[in-house]
Structures are given as structure tokens and as C-alpha cells.
Amino acid sequence: MTTVTIRDVARRAGVGIATVSRVLNNSPSVRESTRRKVLEAIEELNYSPNQAARRLSRGKTMSIGVIVPYFTNPSVVKRLQGIVSVINSSPYDLVLFDIEKVTRRDVFLRNVPRQKMVDGLLIISLTPTDEEAEQFLASGIPVVLIDAFHPRMNRVIVDNVAGGYKATKYLIELGHQKIAYVSDFLADPFNTPVRDRFEGYKKALQEAGLIFRPEYHLQDKHGRLPAYKMGKQLLRMPDPPTAVFAYSDTQAIGIIEAATENGLSVPGDLSVIGFDDIESAEYLHLTTVHQSLFESGVEGSKLLLTQMQNPDAIPTNPIEIKLPTELVIRKTTAPPA
Amino acid sequence: MTTVTIRDVARRAGVGIATVSRVLNNSPSVRESTRRKVLEAIEELNYSPNQAARRLSRGKTMSIGVIVPYFTNPSVVKRLQGIVSVINSSPYDLVLFDIEKVTRRDVFLRNVPRQKMVDGLLIISLTPTDEEAEQFLASGIPVVLIDAFHPRMNRVIVDNVAGGYKATKYLIELGHQKIAYVSDFLADPFNTPVRDRFEGYKKALQEAGLIFRPEYHLQDKHGRLPAYKMGKQLLRMPDPPTAVFAYSDTQAIGIIEAATENGLSVPGDLSVIGFDDIESAEYLHLTTVHQSLFESGVEGSKLLLTQMQNPDAIPTNPIEIKLPTELVIRKTTAPPA
């Protein structure tokens, strides 16, 4: 209960505090016999160094922050799992900041680096503004974006344009002409992927000589339920689509539920393709665009760790790791009836 | 880049450092005019207090640790989401410790409390030994177990015996007599729920006058694939079961895959019931025993926070919150053929 400090250990071992500190930090310049004495004293007193003090005096926190939007989102979780797998075998602790409300966003993005709470920062699926990026750069703390882009920051990204293109093109090749795109709000300034996949979608349409029908693009906040409602809305249309490209697997699932509930068979009456390839996608035999969620976390963490080891090199050219997407054909897509 | 400290602010504002500190901590005894001066200086210098120093000086870390086994496990993730939702709106940071290997277990359970890295600790699905419990109690740091039990520690638990009983009884009521139990390793000393659900299973059998057939109990490490293999094994038996109670939904999914691959229909030829009611369970129409995963995290966090507010009260009688289970009947169970 009463805290035992480095001084107690020093007294007990009959040495100076500096020596104890050296033992704690595996300094080579401690005679073996004294090292043993110190270790004994540590053992006897059941001593363990106070982290806060260490951090203050070293100027390092030995922890890495992860800023995450909507921790309930399965694709975010998967990325985080990748991060955890890497950080776990490093000496760093992982501090998790979840942003549920947009207001909290500023708080974290501004305060976390300023308060020197972490030695490095990973930001998942949140695109920083130029001003925010400026702040990060100025703070000097290494940052890596995962699934987000800023020209001046290190990042691990996915070619969402290509992914959206692949998905749409595949539907077109199956023979579909009336293809809807169901997504998060396109205008969200911090969600670049929505727009990129949309762009890929439009590109594929155009290449095939199909015109983009604005009424086939529905947007709402993310989630299965909103997607379900959008699905219902699509199916109510006088000239409903025969295929839906959903921004995420979660939304694709909502669409399928809407279709099923309306007595339509998937893929018989409606083809549905998702994006992400989350765990459930496999169970549900969902055709989707696979992206390496777990790997994105792994790569991002590795990149961050190397950046942290070379504090000198503030690279003028930020590093970009681009992960591929891959079409995974399962059982929710088929030629139109 | 150069760190601006409280002294810089004090000098700039023409006040003492103590006053700046008071402003930072919203002390009421600061005249409004000086407060304004200080805030101005803070603004001008773009100052933000150093966390490490605060922590050392206050003796509090303002962070809560969460120790998690196998962060990839969906039920664990769901609990963690509940935790995050509560901690997020508290002033505490969340530090995540993932335990993938048993060896790491000791490291965390011993070091985290000793090093004063956190002000409070949540432990998910890990049953501490008596010795470990002793250490926690001695360390004086508030701890709450979630989905784990120790008589001397605060905890949020699920009535796993009742859950296993409900599941099995339901299968029996459907007319099944040959009911298998597929689970994690029963002997894992830190996984109490496996044994509890097993107990409920046996109790239901016994009550119905059915004898427990040891060959109907298969165990392996957790995961969909191992469960898939166990499913195959069950179906190869000369007298295979007509129903399977799986320790988890993840495992139930593996069983279903094995059955489907063998050309059996679920629930026509084989009934399968899971446990947990994870997200995918709904998509897959899996009959299962619902437990409030998210809520367990919420309740555990709340309990911890109240414990932390009453540091005096080291309750002689630890608090136990018991969450109910509920049978959710979907489409993977039916009377035997």
C-alpha cells in the first residue's frame, strides 16, 4: 500500500539511487555484484517503478494513441485488431480514443498531440483538415493515417476508386444496367472513401456507356438499419434497380434484409455487392470487395514504429502504403432476371 | 516544438505559477480578472499542460486499464464496446492490454497494478487465481471483473449455468435426445464459463432422464475452424447427435458449416444452438442464448467508476452484478427428423 520508491531500494541495497536506476534500465556499467544486490532489494521490497515519474523525467510516454471513429463499426474493429497485434509485441501501451460525436473529434485531434499524452499516433478513417495536419506536423509527434488521406502525412490507404470501379464493373458484366449506390453521407468532409468509391462507381458506369441516375444514389448515416430503410426506398421506386452496390458490407446486409422482407430473392431478383469483406460477409456469402482491414492496421503500426525510431527524419515526402482491393464473388450477385 | 511550461504562462500573464495552476484546475478562488489574464496568456502561447507531470504530481493517472484476452473474439469486442461507451464520457483515458499468449497474462496481471499505470482496472473474461486476487486487493487499485468470477472481487457475471440449461432444455423439449456439447478446453483454469455452461447442459440432461454421453462432448481451442473440425468429427460418428449446443456463436457457425458441407440441412437434419448472440447470429438466424455483452461492459465500467469515487470503501463484501440470459429462437433449431 505505502509506495516504495527508488530511494528505499537504494537504502536497502546500500547503494545510490543512480545505481538503482541504472539497474532498472539495464545499464551495462554496473558491477555484477552490485546489480545482484539491487535486484535483491527490489525483490524484497516488491518494488516496481512509477510510470508517471518515468515518463516525466524521460520525456517519453511509452504509449501510442489510436483515434477511432465509431468503435462499433466492424471494419474499424478489424483494423484495430491489426494494430493491437503489432503494438502488443512492442514496448508501447495502447491508448484508445473513440470519437462518437463530431464535437469530440476536435478535442482529440487537437489535445492529444499537444498534451504529450502519447509518443505516436494512429488515426483510423478520419481525414484531417489542412489546419489539423499542420498542427500534427508542428507538434513533432509521429502520426500515421489509416484509411485516410492527407498529402502531407504518412498513411496507409486503400484504392477505393479502383474498388468501387471493380464492384460496379462486375455488376455491369453480369448484365445489370440499373445499378444503385447506397452509402454514408457523401458530403462528410472527413470520410473520403465514400466519395472515392462513388467515383469508381460512376467511372465504371461511364465506361460502359451507362448514364448515372441520381435517384439511384441514396445516402444516410452508416449502419444496417439506415441501409435497410434505403433498401426499402429503392424497391418502392417505379423503376427499381436490379443491383445495388453498397458502400459497406454492413449496409449491404441491410439491403439484403429489405429485399428479403419484400419477398425478393437475392441474387435472383436483386444483386447486392458490398465492400470491406468483414467477418460476417463470409458467413452470409456476400459478394464484396475485399480490402485488407487487419493488414492496414498492421502496416500502419509498423510504419509508425519505424517513424518513431527515426525521430530525426521528418520526411519531406510522407510515406504512402497503398493496399489492394480484390473482388470476392460469393452468392449475392447474379445476372438480372 | 519547444515546450511551453506553466512558468512561461505565469511570466507572460504576470502572475505566479500557483495561480496558473488554479486556473487550469478551475479553482474558485481566482479573481475573474486574473483568470482572464491567465487564459489569455495560455491562448497566446498555445499552452497545454503536460500530462505526465500532472499525473506524477497528482498521484493519479486519469486512465483506466482494460485487460482483454484474445481481442479478436467477437464477444470480447462487444463487451469492450460497452466499456468504451461509458469511459468515453468520463474524464478517463482507456488503456488497452491484449493478452494473446498465456505467458503475457502474468506480466499484465502483476505489473499493471504495481506500476500504478492506471487508476482502475477492468478485466474481461479472465479468472484470476487466488494469489492474483490477493495482489489486486493489496495494491489498493479498484478492479472489476467482467465475465469472470472471484469471491473477493467486484464482478459482472452472467448466469452461465442457467444459460446452458436453457439451451439444452429447449433442445430436449423439441424432442432431441442425442445432444452434443462443443466447447473450448474445459480444463482451462481461467475460463469458468466453459465449465458453467457444461454444468447447465448436464443438469438439463439429467432432469430429463437422459444420460450424459462423454463422446458427445468435444473440446478444442476457440474459433470457427476448430469448431468446424469438431463438427466433422461428430458427424462421422456411428451414432451422431441430432443437435449440438455450442459454447459460443462462433463455434456454432463452424458446426453449421461442417453440417452444410456434409450435405445436411440445418435445422432439418441437425439442430444447432449457440451462445452469446453476437452480431452475426442475427444475420445467420442462429438460435442462441442471448447474453448482454454490451451491457456487461457498461455495467462493469459504471461499477468501476463508482468504486473509484469512493476510495475509502474497500467493500468487505464485493459487489456482484448478475446479468440474465435469454433464449432467442431463430431458425437453426427444429424437432429431430
Add this chain to the structure above:
DNA sequence: AGTATTCATGGAACCGTTTCCATTTAGTAG
């Protein structure tokens, strides 16, 4: 044996806060 050189060690300053305690200032009453 004496001096130079290396190695081990201890003391003290420092990291940037909070907070106790003493002091100054303001406010109130006589």
C-alpha cells in the same frame, strides 16, 4: 612503485505539475 586510464558509483539538478503555507490585497465594519 607511481602515474595514467578506465570503470563504477553517488550526489544533485531536472522533468512540469500540484498544493501547502505564508503573505499580500481587498472588503467590511466600526
Add this chain to the structure above:
DNA sequence: CTACTAAATGGAAACGGTTCCATGAATACT
């Protein structure tokens, strides 16, 4: 206007480590 009390403020000592620098001991070399 003075005396007294209450409020505001500043200085300095913690908090518990790390690390620079000086010192003493041990080893090596001539």
C-alpha cells in the same frame, strides 16, 4: 480612516524517476 477578517496570490517543496558530472576505486602500463 483604522482595524479586522476573508479572499487572492506567490514561493517552495513535494511527486519519483533519469542523467550529467564529479569523485573514488580498480586496473594497466612504464
